[in-house]
Each structure stands twice: as structure tokens, then as C-alpha cells.
Amino acid sequence: MELISEIGSWISERESLLSGAAAIIVLLSVVASAIGLTYRQVSNSRKQNAAKDEPAPTKDTPITLKELSAPCPTPVEFAESDGLRIAYTVLGKGPPDIVMAPGIISHLNITSHLPPIRDSVNAVAEFARVLRFDKRGQGLSDPTVNVSTLDERVHDIQAVIDAAGMDKVILYGISESGPMCLKFAHDHPERVKGLVLLGTTACWVQSEDFPIGIEEKVLDSMTAAWGSGQLRDVFFPEISREVMDEKTSQGFEHLIASRESIRQIVEYLKQTDVRPLLPNIHCPTLVVHFGGDLTMPVRMGRAVAAAMPNAEFLEVSGTDHADLSQSAEGMARVREFVASL
Numbered sequence: 001m002e003l004i005s006e007i008g009s010w011i012s013e014r015e016s017l018l019s020g021a022a023a024i025i026v027l028l029s030v031v032a033s034a035i036g037l038t039y040r041q042v043s044n045s046r047k048q049n050a051a052k053d054e055p056a057p058t059k060d061t062p063i064t065l066k067e068l069s070a071p072c073p074t075p076v077e078f079a080e081s082d083g084l085r086i087a088y089t090v091l092g093k094g095p096p097d098i099v100m101a102p103g104i105i106s107h108l109n110i111t112s113h114l115p116p117i118r119d120s121v122n123a124v125a126e127f128a129r130v131l132r133f134d135k136r137g138q139g140l141s142d143p144t145v146n147v148s149t150l151d152e153r154v155h156d157i158q159a160v161i162d163a164a165g166m167d168k169v170i171l172y173g174i175s176e177s178g179p180m181c182l183k184f185a186h187d188h189p190e191r192v193k194g195l196v197l198l199g200t201t202a203c204w205v206q207s208e209d210f211p212i213g214i215e216e217k218v219l220d221s222m223t224a225a226w227g228s229g230q231l232r233d234v235f236f237p238e239i240s241r242e243v244m245d246e247k248t249s250q251g252f253e254h255l256i257a258s259r260e261s262i263r264q265i266v267e268y269l270k271q272t273d274v275r276p277l278l279p280n281i282h283c284p285t286l287v288v289h290f291g292g293d294l295t296m297p298v299r300m301g302r303a304v305a306a307a308m309p310n311a312e313f314l315e316v317s318g319t320d321h322a323d324l325s326q327s328a329e330g331m332a333r334v335r336e337f338v339a340s341l
Helices: 002-009 017-053 115-124 150-163 175-187 216-225 246-256 259-271 275-280 298-306 328-340
Strands: 076-081 084-091 097-101 129-133 169-174 192-198 285-290 311-316
Touching (some): 097 150, 115 328, 169 175, 175 192, 175 275, 192 328, 216 259, 285 328, 311 328
Parallel strands (some): 097 129, 169 192, 192 285
Antiparallel strands (some): 076 084
């Protein structure tokens, strides 16, 4: 609990007898086939009706590790980027086209069943065609020895957009993906209609010229805590123990990333700083942040909006980090913003 307190501060699908005998056999086969067909039709009908009657998963439905690791319910495609396959999937209908860049860890199978991410994606897919992808080295994308660089991540965004046949898109950057969305918008303004940034920052580490940042020791503590299940109270505070118990939470962390990969990501975060780019990003931008975000203090999101020439900042109530479906106000504003583009 001491770790949770420290982190909170900075802030889980299918004529003769023989002839007569032969005729009887054929007849019996026809009858049997008819009976079998009727049975299958009735059985399938019952299964379909049962599926219709079965309630869809909700935020209060208990979730297991088996369910979290089930295949992604939408077809997974692959884009080529620097010789690597980048996994992506598309849900909903557009225009508009929205590219939702993942947070610190991505896995299309697992996040498609994890309530906060699943519900957020479904909410946006109600009014847009949503493209999601796994960063190189993560999830269903090809593995890498080291964590990808910021430039490589920008290249991967371009690869999945091109593979999906999208032209100009709205980038929806969540948490750790905020900086790569900002850099993509800076480097490829002709491909970006606008930006939606949720619970993110342009720089992570506290320094003399960025006193509102996060202390390095707090970031480092995430590596030691990974796999213990403790971080769920920081990243997914809305998931109760009744929905995802401690064993499932620990298994989820082990399944989605190794401790070494988390250590590399933490080092990547320490080196990330796109603040110099902000004044030169002119596309319409909506920065949304939960006021009580335990992972990313609201001041950091506010600083992003303040440094951009065409940005609006919206603070919504709650202690969530990346699930905008938790905020009717926030989701309504995103829908209005997207419609305005």
C-alpha cells in the first residue's frame, strides 16, 4: 500500500428383394437426414436465442484470465513497418476515421476484453471508424529486442493508416501514446484532422524546467511493482475486486508484459519530451483529463493544452486514467469535437 500511496501522489468470443431393401435403406436415410436437419435447425435456433438472451458483459461482470486472453472479436490485420508486422484492427463505420493509439502496454486480444479499454473503444465506434493497433514489440505485433523509439512509433502509425486505406485521420492518444501522436501531427500535418489527447503529457520526468513532472523514483517503482497486481489501483481504479480479483490482476500483468519490458518502457518515458513541438502543432486539439487521475496528474494535461495554439482543455470529474466511457460529459465533448472536424 505504501507503493500505491506513492504513485497516487503524483498524480480485464456450428422388383427384387435386394432392390426393395436398398429402397428402404435410402428411404430411411432420407428420413434420418430430414430428422437430423430439423434437429440442427432447432438446436441452432435455441443457441441463437440463448445468445440473444445472454446479457452482454458489463463493468460489473466478473472477468477471468481465460476471458481476457480470448481472441480479439474483430479481424486482426497486419501492416508492414521497417520489416516488422504491426497488428491492427478496425471497428465501426466512418467517416470520421479515428486512430486510437494505445497506452503503455498494448495487446489487441487482451484489451478487447478489458472493461475500461473495451468500453471506451465501443463508445467511440458508435460515431466513427476506429483503428487500434499494437505497438511494435507488443501484443500481436512482431517482437523486438528493445523498446521502439519515438520515431519508430510515428512510422508505425503511418503504416497502419496506409494499410487500412485511411487518408486524413483524427488521432486519439491515450496516456503514453500522447507524445507519439503529437509528433505524428507535427511531422505529418497533412494526414491529421485533429487530436484527442486523454490522460497524457508531453514530458514525464520532473526537472528544473519541468517541475510539474513525475519524480524518476516513482517511475522506477513501477518496474518493481509489475506482476504484483498493485498497479491496478493506479491504472484501473474503477475495476473492483469483485470484477477482477487479485489473482486475475496479477496474471493479467504477467500475461501482457514482462518486468524487463516494463523497465525498458520506463527508460523510454524518461527520455521522452515533445514540448518543443507543441507550439508548431496547429490542428484542432482536445485535451481531456480526469481531475483525480492517479497515474497522470491533471496539471500535466493542462500544460499540454496551454502550450498548443489551437487546443482546448477539458477536465472531467473522477479518478480514472484512460476510460472516457466513465464520463458522459467527456465522451459527449469528444463526439462534438469530432463532428466539428
